[in-house]
Amino acid sequence: MIRAIVTDIEGTTTDIRFVHQVLFPYARARLADFITQHAQDLEVLQALDALREEINEPQAAIVDLVDQLYVYMDKDEKSPALKTLQGIIWRTGYMEGDFRGHLYPDVTPQLVQWQQQGIKLYVYSSGSVDSQKLLFGYSEEGDLQPLFTEYFDTRVGAKREVTSYLNIARQLVLPASDILFLSDVRQELDAAREAGWLTCQLIRDEPDEESDHKQVNRFDQVVIV
Numbered sequence: 001m002i003r004a005i006v007t008d009i010e011g012t013t014t015d016i017r018f019v020h021q022v023l024f025p026y027a028r029a030r031l032a033d034f035i036t037q038h039a040q041d042l043e044v045l046q047a048l049d050a051l052r053e054e055i056n057e058p059q060a061a062i063v064d065l066v067d068q069l070y071v072y073m074d075k076d077e078k079s080p081a082l083k084t085l086q087g088i089i090w091r092t093g094y095m096e097g098d099f100r101g102h103l104y105p106d107v108t109p110q111l112v113q114w115q116q117q118g119i120k121l122y123v124y125s126s127g128s129v130d131s132q133k134l135l136f137g138y139s140e141e142g143d144l145q146p147l148f149t150e151y152f153d154t155r156v157g158a159k160r161e162v163t164s165y166l167n168i169a170r171q172l173v174l175p176a177s178d179i180l181f182l183s184d185v186r187q188e189l190d191a192a193r194e195a196g197w198l199t200c201q202l203i204r205d206e207p208d209e210e211s212d213h214k215q216v217n218r219f220d221q222v223v224i225v
Helices: 016-038 042-055 062-075 080-095 107-116 129-137 162-172 186-194
Strands: 004-007 120-124 150-152 179-183 198-202
Touching: 016 042, 016 062, 016 080, 042 062, 042 080, 062 080, 080 129, 107 120, 120 162, 129 150, 150 162, 162 179, 162 186, 179 186, 186 198
Parallel strands: 004 120, 004 179, 120 150, 179 198
Antiparallel strands: none
């Protein structure tokens, strides 16, 4: 019996183009000036110190840290420090109405229905927890944060690692077989299934011919048993 649904964001609830064509360019265009102006703000200072730890350069200057962040962006590195700083910059964009979090139209009604059925809803994305909350809190459908019980990012582990799903299951205090993971990425679903989770692959475009997971095109096609 499914008692919890954990959903990915990019390509699953949200068009990946929103992330790559709206969010990423917005943060990139503002990164250097923002860090220069806010380097002494506590949350920015902590993120920069975390970046120094990541690159093992405890005395790195701001200009060098900014250069490193651009390198991470170019390589799409899953740097926790970068994710944190992007989320801080995106917060301004959401709050000032520069954009709203994109969701596929089938997502919100089904999330609401599942919650009404007593199923707990969670998010697991490579983006920081703060950025996840912003996307759902300032979505095109309004504030959807109350739908979710908890959010997870790569601090629990990488999304293609089995241990990440074991870690989440322990935090949910549920048998793995009671958890359903929704994602568009086959390798993430492979890891979740190896951890004992149920899986369903959201395919918004062409079918994944290499996948043996159940594939659906919309949230309302997901079968809950």
